[in-house]
Amino acid sequence: MEKFVFFGGKGGVGKTTVSSAYALKCANADQQTLVVSTDPAHSTSDVFDQQFDDDPRPVDGVDNLHAMEIDPDEEVEEHLMETKRALGDQVSPALVNEIDRQIEMAHQTPGAYESALFDRFVDVMRDSDDYDRVVFDTSPTGGTLRLLSLPEFLQGWIDRLLAKRQQSVKLFERAAIGNQEPRRMLDGDPIIARLQARKELFEYAEETLREQASFFLVLNPDTLSIRETERAVAGLSEYDLAVEGLVVNRLTPAPDDDEQGRGARYLRDRVATEQDRLATIRSRFEVPLVAAIETRVAEVRGDLLREVAAELDVSVAPDATASD
Amino acid sequence: MEKFVFFGGKGGVGKTTVSSAYALKCANADQQTLVVSTDPAHSTSDVFDQQFDDDPRPVDGVDNLHAMEIDPDEEVEEHLMETKRALGDQVSPALVNEIDRQIEMAHQTPGAYESALFDRFVDVMRDSDDYDRVVFDTSPTGGTLRLLSLPEFLQGWIDRLLAKRQQSVKLFERAAIGNQEPRRMLDGDPIIARLQARKELFEYAEETLREQASFFLVLNPDTLSIRETERAVAGLSEYDLAVEGLVVNRLTPAPDDDEQGRGARYLRDRVATEQDRLATIRSRFEVPLVAAIETRVAEVRGDLLREVAAELDVSVAPDATASD
Numbered sequence: 028m029e030k031f032v033f034f035g036g037k038g039g040v041g042k043t044t045v046s047s048a049y050a051l052k053c054a055n056a057d058q059q060t061l062v063v064s065t066d067p068a069h070s071t072s073d074v075f076d077q078q079f080d081d082d083p084r085p086v087d088g089v090d091n092l093h094a095m096e097i098d099p100d101e102e103v104e105e106h107l108m109e110t111k112r113a114l115g116d117q118v119s120p121a122l123v124n125e126i127d128r129q130i131e132m133a134h135q136t137p138g139a140y141e142s143a144l145f146d147r148f149v150d151v152m153r154d155s156d157d158y159d160r161v162v163f164d165t166s167p168t169g170g171t172l173r174l175l176s177l178p179e180f181l182q183g184w185i186d187r188l189l190a191k192r193q194q195s196v197k198l199f200e201r202a203a204i205g206n207q208e209p210r211r212m213l214d215g216d217p218i219i220a221r222l223q224a225r226k227e228l229f230e231y232a233e234e235t236l237r238e239q240a241s242f243f244l245v246l247n248p249d250t251l252s253i254r255e256t257e258r259a260v261a262g263l264s265e266y267d268l269a270v271e272g273l274v275v276n277r278l279t280p281a282p283d284d285d286e287q288g289r290g291a292r293y294l295r296d297r298v299a300t301e302q303d304r305l306a307t308i309r310s311r312f313e314v315p316l317v318a319a320i321e322t323r324v325a326e327v328r329g330d331l332l333r334e335v336a337a338e339l340d341v342s343v344a345p346d347a348t349a350s351d
Numbered sequence: 352m353e354k355f356v357f358f359g360g361k362g363g364v365g366k367t368t369v370s371s372a373y374a375l376k377c378a379n380a381d382q383q384t385l386v387v388s389t390d391p392a393h394s395t396s397d398v399f400d401q402q403f404d405d406d407p408r409p410v411d412g413v414d415n416l417h418a419m420e421i422d423p424d425e426e427v428e429e430h431l432m433e434t435k436r437a438l439g440d441q442v443s444p445a446l447v448n449e450i451d452r453q454i455e456m457a458h459q460t461p462g463a464y465e466s467a468l469f470d471r472f473v474d475v476m477r478d479s480d481d482y483d484r485v486v487f488d489t490s491p492t493g494g495t496l497r498l499l500s501l502p503e504f505l506q507g508w509i510d511r512l513l514a515k516r517q518q519s520v521k522l523f524e525r526a527a528i529g530n531q532e533p534r535r536m537l538d539g540d541p542i543i544a545r546l547q548a549r550k551e552l553f554e555y556a557e558e559t560l561r562e563q564a565s566f567f568l569v570l571n572p573d574t575l576s577i578r579e580t581e582r583a584v585a586g587l588s589e590y591d592l593a594v595e596g597l598v599v600n601r602l603t604p605a606p607d608d609d610e611q612g613r614g615a616r617y618l619r620d621r622v623a624t625e626q627d628r629l630a631t632i633r634s635r636f637e638v639p640l641v642a643a644i645e646t647r648v649a650e651v652r653g654d655l656l657r658e659v660a661a662e663l664d665v666s667v668a669p670d671a672t673a674s675d
Contacts, residue, residue: 037362039575132504138462180456251363282614290606294614296648324620 028342029241030159031152034274035166036245037255041276041320042066044327045245046164047074048336049343054092055336056343058159061093063151065144065165070096074328093158095151099144106143107134117217141171149232159345166242168259172266175233181226188219236268243317243341245274246308248301253308260314272317272341275305280321317341352666353565354483355476358598359490360569361579365600365644366390368651369569370488371398372660373667378416379660380667382483385417387475389468389489394420398652417482419475423468430467431458441541465495473556483669490566492583496590499557505550512543560592567641567665569598570632572625577632584638596641596665599629604645641665 034046043066050062061083064071071094072079075086081101083093110130115123133139145167155161167174244259246252260270281298282291309316317340323331358370367390374386385407388395395418396403399410405425407417434454439447457463469491479485568583570576584594605622606615633640641664647655 038579039361039363039573128504128507132501138465141462177456180452183452247363249363255362280613280617282617283612286610286612286614288607288610288615289604290610290618291612291614293604293606293648294618300648324617324624 028160028344029239030155030345031161031163031235031240033163033166033240033242034245035168035242035259037252038066040245040247040252042245043071043074043164044332044335045243045274045276045318045320045339046162047071048327048332049339049341050092050094050160050162051089051332052336052339052341053160053162053343054086054089057091058343058345059091059157060160060162061095061151061155061158062162063148063164064094064096065099065163071164072096073326074332076328097144097147097151099140102143102147103134103139106139106146107131110134113221142174145171145174145232146228149228149235152235153231160343166244166259166263167236168262172262172268175229175236175266178226178229178233181222181229185219185222185226188216188222192216192219233266236266240268242268242270243272243274244270244314245276247277248275248279248304248308250304253304253311257311260312270314273308273312273314274318274320274339275308275316276318276320277322278305278319352484352668353563354479354669355485355487355559355564357487357490357564357566358569359492359566359583361576362390364569364571364576366569367395367398367488368656368659369567369598369600369642369644369663370486371395372651372656373663373665374416374418374484374486375413375656376660376663376665377484377486377667378410378413381415382667382669383415383481384484384486385419385475385479385482386486387472387488388418388420389423389487395488396420397650398656400652421468421471421475423464426467426471427458427463430463430470431455434458437545466498469495469498469556470552473552473559476559477555484667490568490583490587491560492586496586496592499553499560499590502550502553502557505546505553509543509546509550512540512546516540516543557590560590564592566592566594567596567598568594568638569600571601572599572603572628572632574628577628577635581635584636594638597632597636597638598642598644598663599632599640600642600644601646602629602643 032046032049034042034049036042043064046064047062050060053060062071064079070079075089075094077087077094079094079096081095081097083095086092086094107130111127114126114130118126148163148167151161242263244256246256256273263270278301279294279297282294305316305319318338320335320338325331327335356370356373358366358373360366367388370388371386374384377384386395388403394403399413399418401411401418403418403420405419405421407419410416410418431454435451438450438454442450472487472491475485566587568580570580580597587594602625603618603621606618629640629643642662644659644662649655651659
């Protein structure tokens with residue numbers, strides 16, 4: 028298994044449960060593990076019955092396991108403040124208000140949320156030397172993966188800005204031979220530096236997702252979830268990212284064999300329908316089914332989490348090829 | 352009820368079923384009704400067992416009812432082509448390739464999907480004179496609603512562009528007194544015209560959503576769905592758009608009273624949990640609960656759709672205040 032493991036899927040399918048269970052399994056196998064949650068609703072704080080925040084914190088009673096929770100709304104807000112600050116330093120005071128307005132608008136467009144969250148993921152990946160394994164309870168999807176094609180565009184902007192700067196520097200140099208100021212200006216341009224940093228961030232993200240990450244998708248046994256999973260597999264493969272396994276969650280439990288009545292009929296119908304869908308999933312996807320987990324009435328935590336972890340047929344061993 | 356009725360909620364909660372049932376109810380009450388679906392998975396084509404596409408088409412066997420389906424991916428593609436064409440006409444051939452690259456990038460950012468879809472909604476609303484009621488199986492959410500604040504920003508750009516143009520025209524006029532060309536240039540600027548059209552579109556959207564639209568949210572009896580619904584209510588109210596009712600869908604049916612065994616225990620546990628959640632929904636939201644619909648094992652269509660329609664406590668009468 029790669030160092031970074033993502034459990035993707037639509038809201039409500041049970042990603043947090045599955046990723047927490049997998050993280051627990053890794054920790055129990057002596058991997059230093061960090062589980063990262065971005066789901067504000069059903070969070071790792073619920074699963075482990077302990078409050079987590081933006082900084083990794085040890086999980087009580089479990090060796091080798093840390094957890095953190097990222098609040099996407101806060102990320103957008105921080106991203107906004109950071110961008111304002113960085114650009115505010117580089118323009119004249121007269122322009123600051125106008126720039127702030129434009130940055131605010133950019134952050135109010137649909138998609139700002141995903142972009143800010145993606146940035147934060149990359150931060151976590153870059154800063155994970157202390158861990159053998161980092162488990163995310165979400166996965167970049169179509170919209171976010173598109174960010175991976177940004178480096179090419181950013182390079183275009185950087186090249187053009189550099190050309191313009193070089194022209195200016197030449198003019199300066201002709202006007203003041205021997206003065207080193209113009210050349211320093213070329214080296215230290217803060218806008219170019221920022222574009223360069225963004226480009227490198229996305230390049231790092233692309234390389235890391237391709238070479239050191241494993242993707243799993245969690246789905247429920249309904250037609251909508253199956254179609255969405257097909258779309259997610261296609262979206263990831265467009266960027267050469269292969270899904271390694273599917274986890275089907277929330278299967279309806281069967282009644283006892285001798286049970287009769289309205290409830291038993293309802294459950295048998297449902298179980299039969301879901302078995303058909305499992306067959307569909309097995310035949311339609313090239314990706315293997317690594318777990319089929321029944322619905323629990325109680326919240327999954329403690330013993331139940333260990334039960335779910337045992338049902339996951341997902342390796343916890345470090346990947347030999349990734350250890351270099 | 353207002354002319355435009357939106358049934359929002361997360362994917363998979365049953366928006367298409369509920370909106371189709373409500374549209375059927377309106378049509379049966381002699382309202383000329385159009386139902387608009389944007390959900391590629393569980394579509395009105397499934398519900399009515401008839402293929403629909405981007406143009407409204409009569410529903411077989413139901414008087415007064417038309418249906419259409421919008422494919423969001425196609426909308427993004429068309430939006431892309433249209434933008435390229437419109438801007439391509441206005442720049443020098445040398446710039447066309449570069450402009451195309453930039454437009455393509457803009458369409459690959461997260462959020463392009465929502466923006467293109469929103470444009471299409473507004474088109475449908477503007478072009479709905481033939482109908483008394485238009486029912487959408489989705490609702491603009493936080494990210495998309497932010498587009499409603501665009502007019503203010505667009506006005507800023509328009510004002511600045513107009514000021515620049517006026518300066519140029521003055522210079523031209525000084526150079527060639529009596530020549531009408533410069534003034535025509537001011538009137539006919541294609542970029543300003545485009546910004547102006549966008550601004551008017553968003554203004555129309557805001558006014559129409561505020562004055563002629565009703566919003567309902569569909570949810571399932573689970574904690575995630577409840578939290579997401581709270582967020583959706585808050586998101587809409589931020590733009591002064593009030594939610595008129597909640598539809599709870601996919602309630603688990605109870606077993607017979609005398610049923611025993613694993614299945615009956617499971618169902619009773621679930622029903623009890625869901626009743627608690629219904630109580631939570633009733634107490635936590637100021638919005639009334641207008642329907643609580645049990646899960647059907649079979650696909651909801653035909654007779655089942657009429658059953659669901661009968662369970663919806665949502666008026667179909669035209670709104671007196673909206674008829675002017």
